[in-house]
Structure formats: structure tokens, C-alpha cells
Amino acid sequence: MKGHRFSFLLGAAALLAACAAPSAPAATTVPTRPSEAAAAPVTLNIIMEQVPDYDIVASLTRQFEAEHPNIKITFDAMPYDAMRDKILTSALAPSASYDVIIVDNPWMDEFARAGFLLPLDDYIAQAPDYDFNDFVGPLRDIGVVDGKVYGVPYYNYALGLIVRQDLFDNPDYQAKFQQAFGKPLQVPTTLEDYVAVGKFFKSQGIFGAAMQPQRGYKIFEEWKNWLYAAGGNLLDAAGNVIIDNAAAQQALEMYIDMYKNAAPPNSVNWGFDEALRSMSSGESATMLSYNWMLPTLNKPDGPAGELAGKFALHEVPGGKAVLGAWHWAIPKNTASADAAWTYIAWITSKAIDKQRVIAGGAPTRVSVMQDREVWEKGFGQQYYETVLKILEDAEPLARGARAEEIINEVGTELNSAVAGEKDVAAALAAAAQKTRAILARP
Amino acid sequence: MLKPPLTFKHRLVLPLLLSLVLILGYPLAFSLWISLHDYRLTAIEQARWVGWAQYFTILAQNASFWNALGNTVRFVGIAVSLELVFGLLLALLLHRKATPFRHFFRAALLVPMFVTPIAVGLMFRFLLNSQLGVVPSVLRALGITIDWFSAQQALITLALIDVWQWTPFMLLLLLAGLESLPEEPFEAARVDGASPLQIFWHLTLPMLRPTILAAVVIRMLDAFKVYEYVYAITRGGPGESTETIQYHIYRVGFLYFRLGEASAMSYILIAVILMLVVLLFYALRRESLSQR
Numbered sequence: 001m002k003g004h005r006f007s008f009l010l011g012a013a014a015l016l017a018a019c020a021a022p023s024a025p026a027a028t029t030v031p032t033r034p035s036e037a038a039a040a041p042v043t044l045n046i047i048m049e050q051v052p053d054y055d056i057v058a059s060l061t062r063q064f065e066a067e068h069p070n071i072k073i074t075f076d077a078m079p080y081d082a083m084r085d086k087i088l089t090s091a092l093a094p095s096a097s098y099d100v101i102i103v104d105n106p107w108m109d110e111f112a113r114a115g116f117l118l119p120l121d122d123y124i125a126q127a128p129d130y131d132f133n134d135f136v137g138p139l140r141d142i143g144v145v146d147g148k149v150y151g152v153p154y155y156n157y158a159l160g161l162i163v164r165q166d167l168f169d170n171p172d173y174q175a176k177f178q179q180a181f182g183k184p185l186q187v188p189t190t191l192e193d194y195v196a197v198g199k200f201f202k203s204q205g206i207f208g209a210a211m212q213p214q215r216g217y218k219i220f221e222e223w224k225n226w227l228y229a230a231g232g233n234l235l236d237a238a239g240n241v242i243i244d245n246a247a248a249q250q251a252l253e254m255y256i257d258m259y260k261n262a263a264p265p266n267s268v269n270w271g272f273d274e275a276l277r278s279m280s281s282g283e284s285a286t287m288l289s290y291n292w293m294l295p296t297l298n299k300p301d302g303p304a305g306e307l308a309g310k311f312a313l314h315e316v317p318g319g320k321a322v323l324g325a326w327h328w329a330i331p332k333n334t335a336s337a338d339a340a341w342t343y344i345a346w347i348t349s350k351a352i353d354k355q356r357v358i359a360g361g362a363p364t365r366v367s368v369m370q371d372r373e374v375w376e377k378g379f380g381q382q383y384y385e386t387v388l389k390i391l392e393d394a395e396p397l398a399r400g401a402r403a404e405e406i407i408n409e410v411g412t413e414l415n416s417a418v419a420g421e422k423d424v425a426a427a428l429a430a431a432a433q434k435t436r437a438i439l440a441r442p
Numbered sequence: 443m444l445k446p447p448l449t450f451k452h453r454l455v456l457p458l459l460l461s462l463v464l465i466l467g468y469p470l471a472f473s474l475w476i477s478l479h480d481y482r483l484t485a486i487e488q489a490r491w492v493g494w495a496q497y498f499t500i501l502a503q504n505a506s507f508w509n510a511l512g513n514t515v516r517f518v519g520i521a522v523s524l525e526l527v528f529g530l531l532l533a534l535l536l537h538r539k540a541t542p543f544r545h546f547f548r549a550a551l552l553v554p555m556f557v558t559p560i561a562v563g564l565m566f567r568f569l570l571n572s573q574l575g576v577v578p579s580v581l582r583a584l585g586i587t588i589d590w591f592s593a594q595q596a597l598i599t600l601a602l603i604d605v606w607q608w609t610p611f612m613l614l615l616l617l618a619g620l621e622s623l624p625e626e627p628f629e630a631a632r633v634d635g636a637s638p639l640q641i642f643w644h645l646t647l648p649m650l651r652p653t654i655l656a657a658v659v660i661r662m663l664d665a666f667k668v669y670e671y672v673y674a675i676t677r678g679g680p681g682e683s684t685e686t687i688q689y690h691i692y693r694v695g696f697l698y699f700r701l702g703e704a705s706a707m708s709y710i711l712i713a714v715i716l717m718l719v720v721l722l723f724y725a726l727r728r729e730s731l732s733q734r
Contacts, residue, residue: 085696088483088484088699092483092486110484111484113484114484114485116484214677214679215676215677215678215679215680215681216677216679264572265572265587265589266572266587266589266591266592267572268589268591268592268593268679268680269591269676269679269680274571274573277573277574278573401484402698404697404698405697405698408693408697408698412678412679412681412682413681415679415680415681416593416680416681416682418680419592419593419679419680419681419683420593421593421680421681421683422681442480
């Protein structure tokens with residue numbers, strides 16, 4: 001008898017492991033024609049990632065509220081990992097929890113095609129002096145899905161090569177490099193040079209590159225720059241999967257060569273934080289990272305301490321960079337679409353965007369990056385010109401309704417190869433096969 | 443005289459039964475329904491019936507699912523066996539009246555069990571971090587280099603973290619079992635000149651076997667649900683070397699939004715766990731019958 005009771009309890013415990021799902025949302029009516037923001041008081045709830053740029057936006061927003069007394073803004077700032085679920089839950093609910101959202105570029109096509117987002121074309125067309133074409137082309141294009149604009153650029157995540165310029169300018173290192181390779185020590189512009197420079201610095205007691213081979217998003221984001229430099233891509237112009245071709249093979253072999261022979265040991269799980277620590281502590285000479293990390297590293301009271309001022313930003317080897325971006329968007333089920341657009345149009349307007357960039361925000365508008373006042377009050381002409389060059393020749397990490405899944409699955413296979421669990425050919429074949437299967441789903 | 447269809451005592455439990463049906467029954471039925479559909483959170487209106495094909499595809503074609511199940515079984519095997527060994531050793535030590543401060547240690551050793559697993563995961567993520575961690579730093583000073591999160595080591599590391607947290611639970615159950623054993627057989631064995639090792643092997647262990655089995659069953663079922671350490675520390679990497687079944691289900695359901703497929707995986711997991719429960723239950727029953 002006791003035994004029966006015990007088994008029932010265990011059975012019940014096992015059954016409790018099953019998961020439930022939310023029910024389908026009711027249909028909602030949404031405003032389709034832009035108009036002036038309602039005069040009635042409205043509170044906009046905005047979801048954002050808890051990063052320094054959010055602080056800048058939050059502080060500028062006080063100015064917005066003063067100019068628009070009928071619109072109150074509340075922010076729900078959170079870590080990146082929590083955002084996608086929250087946005088999805090809000091989108092599936094009968095009424096929106098969020099009136100304004102920010103959308104990461106792998107989610108843009110997915111959310112737009114799922115019918116979660118409101119097209120912004122009419123709003124943009126009727127906004128006075130908005131100049132939508134002033135946003136850098138590749139950034140602007142991410143927000144366009146099936147010919148309609150669903151997102152306005154807020155923040156760029158394009159990658160650049162951040163180097164310890166003082167090491168490259170060091171006469172002793174220059175002489176040694178010249179002697180070893182028969183050419184001057186320069187910031188690398190090709191993969192071959194990058195690996196050679198990385199190994200050279202390792203031989204001098206400094207790791208050549210603080211890499212980010214962490215499974216999933218991070219390794220895919222970093223390695224895809226190598227893939228571009230080798231002449232490869234995830235898909236060709238016709239949409240065929242080509243991640244297992246010769247260029248990809250070469251890019252991954254060189255990436256692993258750099259990891260094994262120039263990167264800090266035991267860094268197969270490193271992501272953004274670890275690589276930044278390695279750079280700022282003086283352990284490593286270079287890293288591929290977000291362009292806006294340069295001001296952080298060069299800040300006198302920043303993480304790099306005495307090394308502040310010794311870092312420089314360059315284009316990634318090969319020139320073509322991976323582009324990530326946040327976009328402002330309006331959920332289809334919000335009851336305050338007009339007010340939401342009023343806020344987005346204000347925060348992304350030329351004048352306010354200039355203030356945001358001067359305060360340290362990641363630039364998105366060409367006019368702002370070419371503005372002398374921004375150069376003087378921000379981080380200098382060279383920095384903004386380099387960022388603009390990077391952005392103009394950048395391509396999104398992945399596009400399509402299943403970008404998130406492709407990024408994670410390919411990133412898993414790449415990490416397997418770096419960790420030595422699979423050989424390069426097998427990992428790339430698996431990545432290609434998984435990508436084809438994902439794209440083939442109805 | 444006819445009995446009323448519902449007696450008073452039945453009517454008393456009716457609210458509870460109705461609540462259970464609502465709280466447990468509806469979600470289970472709904473998750474079973476979506477497990478038979480191609481049900482994606484980003485295309486709920488396009489949900490279509492796929493039936494058992496979804497289960498067949500997972501079982502026959504999904505290498506990642508089997509890899510995750512294999513990782514989970516390995517994790518459970520390593521963690522539970524080590525917890526049993528350490529738990530039994532500690533229980534024997536704390537059972538001895540000669541052990542100094544045994545009441546203090548009884549309380550102190552239970553502390554890890556009360557920390558939430560996600561916090562334990564984050565704690566060890568930093569403790570074992572090659573850049574910041576005190577453990578690698580101390581080991582380096584001793585000339586030892588261990589990459590705690592390499593492809594070969596990471597799953598073992600996660601199992602060791604589980605051992606740190608859940609050995610106290612095993613200790614608690616085994617100590618209760620030890621204290622409930624009758625004293626007479628042990629006194630007789632000592633009078634007959636049996637050594638402590640003989641007493642342990644021929645008396646303690648056989649008499650404690652039902653308790654051990656129950657403790658192992660409970661811990662195994664709990665260890666099968668490992669998710670927090672994986673989420674906090676490795677996210678299933680390197681490669682898929684630490685992807686456990688719960689993390690895999692989370693990834694498919696909540697990262698890729700394929701909730702139908704994730705639900706089907708959950709039902710397969712329930713079937714596996716139920717089979718395990720039945721097997722262990724029969725082992726328990728046989729054990730209790732042989733004790734009579």
C-alpha cells in the first residue's frame with residue numbers, strides 16, 4: 001500500500017514536468033492612418049535593453065515630456081535575454097503591454113511577418129523634415145520587410161577591429177616584425193595578415209586576439225566577418241546556402257588557427273565580457289568588437305585604466321563587417337500608435353539624434369556622423385569617419401523570419417569545430433544542412 | 443436503500459478535484475493538443491495538424507534531441523552516484539556519536555540545498571571563470587591548469603556543481619534512515635567481534651538499502667530536470683556537449699518559438715521518466731518484500 005502511494009507521488013511529480021502554452025490571442029483593431037498625436041493624456045510603455053545607451057535615451061526623454069505634456073513615458077529596461085519573450089507575449093496579448101519596442105535585427109523579419117508590427121511608411125512620409133534617407137543605407141534596409149518600413153534605426157552594432165595602437169606603433173615590435181616577415185607591422189587588412197600579426201604578438205608575450213567563440217550568437221557574429229573576408233557568405237544572391245563552400249572552410253580553418261595559436265587559452269566559451277576584460281587588462285592586442293566599444297576603452301575613468309587612449313578603431317580585415325542593429329518599432333496591438341510615433345519621430349530626429357550621439361550613443365544618421373560639432377564634443381573626426389565607413393560596407397548578421405534559429409544553430413556547429421568536437425568540414429556540412437532544413441520549413 | 447451518488451466526504455473533495463482539473467488538466471490537455479500540431483508562437487493562426495509524425499520526426503531524425511537526452515543521462519549518472527557516495531560517507535560520520543560538533547555540521551552541511559539553483563549556477567560561473575575565478579587562480583598557484591568548461595570537462599563540471607548543491611539532500615535522507623535502524627543487530631555484531639567495515643558491509647548497507655533506493659529515485663527524478671546550471675553557465679556549449687534535455691526543450695520552444703515540437707519532446711520525456719519510475723518502483727517493492 002505504501003509502495004503504491006509512493007509510486008503515485010512519483011508519477012505526479014513526473015507529470016508536473018509537462019509544459020503549458022498560452023492560448024491564441026484575440027484579434028485587435030489598430031489605427032492604420034497616421035494623425036496628430038492625441039490631445040488626451042497618454043502613457044507610453046517602452047521596452048528597452050539595460051545598457052548605457054538606454055540611460056542616454058531616458059535622460060533625453062525628460063526633454064520630450066516637457067515638450068509633449070500630454071505624453072508620459074515609462075521605461076521597462078531589462079537584460080537582452082528577457083526581451084524577446086516579453087515582446088512576443090505583449091504582441092500575442094489582446095492589448096499591448098508595450099507601446100514602443102526596440103527590435104534586434106534577427107527578429108525584424110520574424111516579427112513583421114508574424115503581423116506584430118505596424119508599418120511606418122505613412123508616418124514617415126508625413127513627418128516634417130524627418131529625412132529617413134539620412135540613416136545609413138544598410139541600417140535603414142534592416143527595418144524594411146517585404147517593401148514596407150517596420151523599424152527606424154536606433155542603435156548600430158557594426159563590428160570593427162579594435163587594436164592597441166601603441167603596440168603597432170612600437171619601434172621595437174616594428175623592427176622585429178620587419179625582420180620576421182619582411183614587411184612593416186601594420187593593422188591587418190586581410191585574414192592572412194591578421195593571423196600573422198596575432199601569432200607575432202603571441203610570440204612577444206601578448207595574446208594576438210581576444211576572441212569570442214562562445215556557442216551560438218557570439219561566434220557567428222565574430223566569425224561571419226572572417227567569412228566575408230574570405231569571400232564567403234551564409235547564402236548566395238539566389239538564396240542558396242553556401243556556408244559549406246571552400247571560402248567558408250578557409251575562413252573557419254584560419255579562425256581556428258588564430259584561436260589555437262594567438263588567443264588566450266581556455267577561451268572557447270568567451271563572449272563579449274571576457275574579450276573586453278582581456279583587452280582592457282592589456283592581455284590582448286586586438287579584438288573584433290562593436291565599434292562603440294572604442295570610446296569606452298579610451299575613457300580615462302573606464303575599464304582600461306592606464307591603457308585608456310591607446311586603443312584605435314579600424315575596419316575589420318577584408319573591409320566588410322557584420323551589422324547588428326536595434327530599431328524602434330510600434331506593436332500592431334498598441335492603442336497609442338500615434339503617440340508612439342510622435343515619440344519615435346522625436347527621439348530619432350536629426351536634432352535629438354545629434355544630442356544622443358554627442359552623449360555617447362551609437363550613431364545611425366550620416367548627417368550626425370559628418371557633423372563638426374559631433375566630432376568636437378564627441379570622440380573625434382577619425383572615429384566617426386571610421387564608423388561611417390564600417391556602416392556603409394556592412395551586412396546584417398542574418399535576415400529572414402528564422403534568422404534567430406539559423407544564427408544559433410550555425411553558431412553551435414562553429415563552436416563545436418573550435419572546441420575540437422568536429423572537424424571543420426563536418427561542422428560546416430552540419431551547419432549548412434541545418435540551415436537548409438530551417439529555411440525549408442513551411 | 444440506494445446510496446446517494448455523492449456522499450458528504452466526496453462532496454468535500456470535489457472543489458479540490460475541480461481545481462486540479464483546471465490547474466493541471468487543462469494545461470496538460472492543451473500541451474498534448476499542440477504537441478500534435480505544427481504550432482509556432484509567431485504563426486498561431488497557421489497551426490496545422492501533424493499528428494504523431496511530430497513524435498516520429500523527433501525520435502527518428504532529431505540528433506540534437508538524442509544528444510541532449512544522452513547528456514542528461516550522463517549528467518544524472520555522474521551526479522547521483524557521487525551524491526550517494528558522499529552523502530553516505532557524511533551520514534555515517536554524522537551518525538557517529540564520537541564525531542565532534544556533529545550537530546553544528548548537520549545544520550551547516552544543509553546550507554547549499556537552500557540556495558536557488560540559478561544563483562548557484564551564477565556563483566560557480568564566476569568561481570570557475572578562467573579570468574576572475576578564485577578556483578582557477580588557486581589551482582594556477584599550485585601549478586595545476588584545468589579548463590572547467592572545455593568540451594570534455596564541462597558536463598562533469600556541471601555534475602560536480604550539482605553534487606555540491608544536492609549531496610546535503612542525500613545526507614539528510616540517509617541520516618534519517620541510519621537513525622531509524624534498530625540498535626540490537628549492531629550490538630550483537632560487535633559482541634561477536636565484527637570489524638566496523640564488516641558491520642557496514644553486512645549490516646548497515648543491506649538494512650539501509652530501501653532508504654538508499656528511495657533517495658536515489660527522488661534525486662534522479664530531480665536531476666533529470668537540470669536546466670538552471672546549463673542556462674547560467676554554458677548555454678549548452680561548447681558545441682552541444684552540455685545541452686541537457688530541459689535546455690533543449692527550452693531552446694526549441696522559447697528561443698525558436700516552435701512550441702508544438704517542444705511539447706512533443708516534453709511528452710516523450712514524461713514517457714521516459716514514467717518508465718524509469720515504474721522500474722524503480724518495482725525494484726523498491728521487491729526490496730520491501732524481501733525485507734519481510
